[in-house]
Amino acid sequence: MHSHLILYCLIFIVAGSYVDGAGRWRYISRHTGVNSTQPVDKWRDEYPKCGRHNQSPINFDTSRIQPSDTLQHIFFVDYDEHPPHHAWKIFNNGHTVVMKGNYTCPPQLQGGALVDKYEVVQLHFHWGEEDFEGSEHRVDGHQYPLELHIVHKKRVHDEKANDDKKELKNENEDLNLAVIGIFFDVVSDENANPNLDPVTQALERVIKPDEPVDAYLPTFTLQSLLPKYRDYYRYTGSLTTPPCDPVVKWSVFRQPVPISRQQMEAFRRLEGHVHDEDGQIQTVANATETRILKNFRPVQPIGNRIVSLYSSRSASVRADVHPGGASEAQGRKAESPLEIQKSRATTIGSSLVGVLPLLVLTQL
Numbered sequence: 001m002h003s004h005l006i007l008y009c010l011i012f013i014v015a016g017s018y019v020d021g022a023g024r025w026r027y028i029s030r031h032t033g034v035n036s037t038q039p040v041d042k043w044r045d046e047y048p049k050c051g052r053h054n055q056s057p058i059n060f061d062t063s064r065i066q067p068s069d070t071l072q073h074i075f076f077v078d079y080d081e082h083p084p085h086h087a088w089k090i091f092n093n094g095h096t097v098v099m100k101g102n103y104t105c106p107p108q109l110q111g112g113a114l115v116d117k118y119e120v121v122q123l124h125f126h127w128g129e130e131d132f133e134g135s136e137h138r139v140d141g142h143q144y145p146l147e148l149h150i151v152h153k154k155r156v157h158d159e160k161a162n163d164d165k166k167e168l169k170n171e172n173e174d175l176n177l178a179v180i181g182i183f184f185d186v187v188s189d190e191n192a193n194p195n196l197d198p199v200t201q202a203l204e205r206v207i208k209p210d211e212p213v214d215a216y217l218p219t220f221t222l223q224s225l226l227p228k229y230r231d232y233y234r235y236t237g238s239l240t241t242p243p244c245d246p247v248v249k250w251s252v253f254r255q256p257v258p259i260s261r262q263q264m265e266a267f268r269r270l271e272g273h274v275h276d277e278d279g280q281i282q283t284v285a286n287a288t289e290t291r292i293l294k295n296f297r298p299v300q301p302i303g304n305r306i307v308s309l310y311s312s313r314s315a316s317v318r319a320d321v322h323p324g325g326a327s328e329a330q331g332r333k334a335e336s337p338l339e340i341q342k343s344r345a346t347t348i349g350s351s352l353v354g355v356l357p358l359l360v361l362t363q364l
């Protein structure tokens with residue numbers, strides 16, 4: 001049973017290699033030649049979806065967002081699990097830093113009115129040059145200095161496993177993502193967030209772009225990055241980088257997570273690409289010219305989309321969850337047992353015994 005489970009999970013790792021964010025585009029508008037790479041306000045010229053509907057990020061106008069009766073608690077299944085041998089890949093793609101755990105069975109999102117189950121693909125960050133900017137989503141116009149995105153891909157339905165290769169190809173083409181957004185708020189260095197240390201220390205190894213490294217992160221799990229309180233904003237939007245596919249169910253936590261000034265600076269030391277007038281990547285000796293200092297997309301029109309808020313029953317008595325406010329020091333050990341499911345063997349394994357041989361035949 002155990003080996004079947006591992007095989008099953010490997011299939012989905014193979015099927016999920018995308019959304020790395022590399023490409024011929026950039027954030028900052030700068031006068032260059034006709035063939036230059038696309039600054040953020042021109043993305044739509046080369047990537048038409050960036051100019052269409054249902055784009056992200058957006059501003060959350062809290063005066064117009066009501067707690068939802070239909071949204072539910074999100075279950076972060078296996079978020080407290082380490083990948084085997086604590087092995088992570090860390091990659092500076094010139095736009096951001098991307099981290100991938102070498103999981104055999106990636107952690108999942110379940111519940112939260114998502115209908116489907118979603119498996120972790122990668123995580124990455126967006127930040128600014130100063131503390132008053134950086135996050136992609138905003139709350140009542142307020143921008144946090146850093147926003148983490150944990151990207152999940154919809155797990156292929158078990159019942160579709162018997163379909164032929166064409167069906168599977170369509171499934172993979174039809175991207176269906178769930179992204180968790182987490183704001184960070186700067187606190188004094190003595191109140192630094194120790195859970196973030198493995199990340200900021202690893203950043204020192206990927207200062208230059210395009211040189212992925214293998215990292216051993218023995219104390220790091222996805223769960224260590226989550227805020228204590230899990231109230232979230234939910235809406236349907238897009239990737240915030242080209243090609244801007246409108247395929248994302250966004251869940252953005254209301255409560256920010258603390259980060260120290262020193263930890264914040266580790267992100268601002270990362271170097272990106274500089275392009276010449278023909279859009280080719282240039283090598284520039286002066287590192288200050290190449291730093292990634294503003295890798296956030298401006299907020300996009302909401303249009304007729306509805307933004308909902310999941311608010312747990314006790315939210316009204318909390319003092320530290322108001323949007324835009326500085327986060328309090330968070331007791332990161334306290335976790336509701338409801339939020340951690342260790343039930344993968346029963347939720348996945350029991351339903352797969354019969355279909356596993358077919359899965360292997362049709363997908364590998």
Ligand SMILES: [Zn+2]
Pocket residue numbers: 124125126149240
């Ligand atoms: Zn992102």
